[in-house]
Amino acid sequence: MFDEIGRIARDVAHAGGWLPPWAVSLLALTAAVALALLVHRLLFRAMSRLVRDQDLFWRSLVARTSGPVRLGVITFALSIASELAPLSAGERSVLRHILLVGFIGLLGWGTLTALHIWTTIYLRRFKLDSQDNLLARKHVTQTRILRRVAGTLIITITVGAAMMTFSGVRQYGVSLLASAGAAGLVAGLALQPLLKNIFAGIQLAMTQPIRLDDAVIVEGEWGNVEEITSTYVVVRLWDLRRMVLPLTYFLEKPFQNWTRDSSALIGAVMIYLDYSVPVEEMRAKLEEVATSSPNWDGKVVALQVTDFRDSVMEVRMLISASDASRAFNLRCEVRETMIAWLQAEHPYALPRRRAEIAGLPRKAFWQGEREHERQAAE
Incomplete structure (x- = not known):
């Protein structure tokens, strides 16, 4: 043709x-x-x-x-x-x-x-929307980071090969490589941020301190890893704000990763009550709340008295869930249900300030109160 x-x-x-x-x-x-x-x-x-x-x-x-x-x-x-x-x-x-x-x-x-x-x-082969998505998050994170690094290298090599077809650019490249010294130092300093992020991305892909959809606490904020690029990481905070951090942050600074080895979490609910609270009944009620909740994964439910203070005692309730969001919702559900149950069934067990006078007859007590009121009136 x-x-x-x-x-x-x-x-x-x-x-x-x-x-x-x-x-x-x-x-x-x-x-x-x-x-x-x-x-x-x-x-x-x-x-x-x-x-x-x-x-x-x-x-x-x-x-x-x-x-x-x-x-x-x-x-x-x-x-x-x-x-x-x-x-x-x-x-x-x-x-x-x-x-x-x-x-x-x-x-x-x-x-x-x-x-x-x-x-x-x-x-x-991997589904991020599955309930146990640890393996999927691992492979997706690793593959996406390596793909971005490989894409950057491919573009760099392609542009370099195209430029080397021009005699002027080829001669300049040869003379630049021959001079090495100061020109090489300037080029190295200029490319330091790019090279640093590239190597940080490769290290993140290999070691994987974070993965996509990991629940993390960074800079005092809780959120999920939403995106990992070749230069930065986007963390979606609980209130839908986005925190953008450089890749090197997760290699140089400490942070919390709640889903590093597993997406399952144990949530803790602390409550301070009067010493008169029926602990066994409260433990049974907690098990009832966990059993009836769709957020509970059926593994951990426990209630313990962990501390005594001047007028109250500290009660810790532990419940487990399959992921961070379910754990948060389950903790809120336990708080709401347990406080409503205590108010309705055992209001005396709620924290209160009180003064007790023991050993004084009732008649003498009221006589003392009237005398106190008379003196105050005079």
Whole structure:
């Protein structure tokens, strides 16, 4: 087909003599690009119809590969048309250079697309919305961080390879490497933040002190890890605010990770009551509350008297849940239910300040009160 386009253009130019060579070349290159776009459009429509009834993965796969395929088809068409068009040696050299840069860009773009497809296929086996999602969070976090690092390296290599095709840039790069010394030191200092974050991302992916959806306490705030990029981490706080922290924060500063080894948590509820509270009845009521709650995972429920103070005693209630949000809701539920039960059934057990006079007859007590009132009136 490209041979036909070139033959027709040459026949028209030689037969009529009214088209200059540059116009014939422009016509051939334009026809090649138009034909390439037409072929891509027909191919893309056919593939879209083929995966129309498939799941979201196949539809997104076709959509994501549309751009690289279009660039590849245009590059291939222009490479054939450049051999058929009546170009001068200089014009042919410039066009080949442009095609070489386009081919390098196509390789980089195709590699990024293949990397995205591979990670998507790999992560399809893991579900973050499952109840026990520790393994899924581990693999998703590791894969996403490594994908961003690999993507940065691919883009850097692609841009570097494209720039090295230009003689001026190539000579500058050789002279820069030869000088090493001060230029290398300046470049190293300039790239220090970027390199620091890249290595921090690799270390986070390997050691995984945090993972996606981990419940953490950072800077005195409680939240969940929402996003991990190649340079920063986004923590979604309990009130829907977002805290953005650099990657190096989680390698250099202490923080709490409530779901490091397991998403299950034990929640503690502290309450201060009078010494007269019936502990056994309270323990039975706590077990009843936990059993009837959908947030309890059926593992831990306990009530203990953990401290004595001047006028109250400290009672600690422990209940477990499958994740941090359920543990928080269960703790609130235990507080509300237990205080309502104490108010209704055992109000005397609530904290109160009191004074007791023991050993004084009732009659003498009231006589003392009247005498005190009479003196106060005088």
